[in-house]
Amino acid sequence: MDPLDLVSSLGHAESLGRLEDLPPEYLKAINDLSVAPLWPQLRGLLPRHKPARNTQPFMWRYAEVRPHLLRAGELTPIEKAERRVLVLCNPGHGLERLVATPTIYVGLQLILPGELAPTHRHTPTAVRFVIEGSGAYTTVNGEKCPMEKGDLILTPALNWHEHGHEGSGPVVWMDALDLPMVYAMEASYAIEGPSQRSRPDLDASQNKYRRAGLLPYASLGQVQRPQYPQIRFPWTDVREALGLLASVTPADEAVQLAYVNPETGQPCLPTLGFSAQLLRAGQDFRPRKRSASSVIHVIEGRGESVIDGTLLQWGEGDTLALPTHAEVIHRATGEHAYLFHVDDAPMQRALGFYEDF
Structure with missing residues (x-):
């Protein structure tokens, strides 16, 4: 039966x-x-067989949002904003929820030359993914990390961090946080602190883990490994690695790299997962359906995605929201495209219900 x-x-x-x-x-x-x-x-x-979903397949066009973000820089000085951010709000959840998916908060943050976004720490875990500009930095627990286009910088829960800009022109990055989950747990709060004194070893963590398969020798004898050994993942290294991976990956398989803890090989943060993908030009890519929700940011290139039957045509700087259990097709048009993924798979795996099928 x-x-x-x-x-x-x-x-x-x-x-x-x-x-x-x-x-x-x-x-x-x-x-x-x-x-x-x-x-x-x-x-x-x-509900039977499939979760009820409010999250809509949706895309925020960077070219449309960017002028308003720059205008925010004119309207609100950093002293009045602390963090000058425009939040990407999924229409299925409304403006008041401030979420891209039920578990992922995404905002576009602007910092201008000479500004300093003051030191604080908070219970939500966050990352910064740089969209444009040069000369900015993020200091995490005294480690000063340069911010260049495509770089990923971690600011884990309760780690002190501040942002500054020593260059010229605007710098914009994407913030991704597990804020919706932490807020729903009534555990979200922040603490302000004094400006950090940067250590002299600039960008130390990524220099220690410069090449896959090689660890600092002293790490071999550590009984307890550092929780977050690498804070910055430079895009120049990731892009090169994607190109090398593509050269040995069959045409029908994904060219995708996960950002991981170099000491353990596990996801670099406990609640959110991050990966970078090269989409080969003119080729459809159909990932398996997943129980995880995700957000995709277009680093380079142009293309289109069909998400649960909704066609979204994207270009550099655009950001897409994908619901849980979505049927997805991605294709790059013209040249290869490079995508940055944020998902809640680590959270779901920890809770024991992650699926792909």
Whole structure:
């Protein structure tokens, strides 16, 4: 017997009781005790076979958002903003939720020459992915990291960090945080601190882990490895590695690299996963459906994606939101394209329900 037929024969399919079926005095009595019946709402909490989703396949065009971000630099000095950010809000969740997907917050942050975004730390985990400009830096626990286009910089939970700009012209980066989850847990807060004194070993962590397969010799004897040994992942290195990977990857397979902890090989942060992908020109790529939601940022190139039947045509700087369990096709048009992915797969794996199929 088909499993669905079995469920129907047992009377557990769709014939659940409704609130309207209960006597009003009964409902009032339990509601007055802050108690509610589960069964009228069970299908909403546990829908059959596929989760209910508010997240819409959506794209934010950088060319459209950028002028408003620069205007924010004119309207609001850094002293009044602390972090000058425009948040990418998925229409399926509305402007008030401030989320790109249910678990991923994404914002575009602007810093201008001479500005300093003050030191703080907070419970949400964050990363910075540089979109444009040069001369800015992020200091994390005293390690000063240059910020160049395509660089990924980690600011893990409760790590002190500040941003500054010693160059010319605007610098813009994408912030990605697990803020929605931490906020929902009523655990989100920040603490301000004094400006950091940078250590003399500029960009130390990525220099220690310059090449895959090679670790600082002293690491071999460590009983407890550093939690976040590498803070900055330079795009120049990642792009080169993608090119080399493409040369040995069959045409029908993904050319994609995960950002990982170089000491353990595990995801570099506990709640969000990050990867970079080279899309070969003119070739459709159909990833497996995943239980994870994700956000994709276009580093270089042009192309289009079909997400649950919605066609989104993208170019450099654009950002896309992908719901959970989405059917996806990506294709680059013209030259190769390079994409940066953020997903909540590490969070789902830790909770024991991550799937791809």
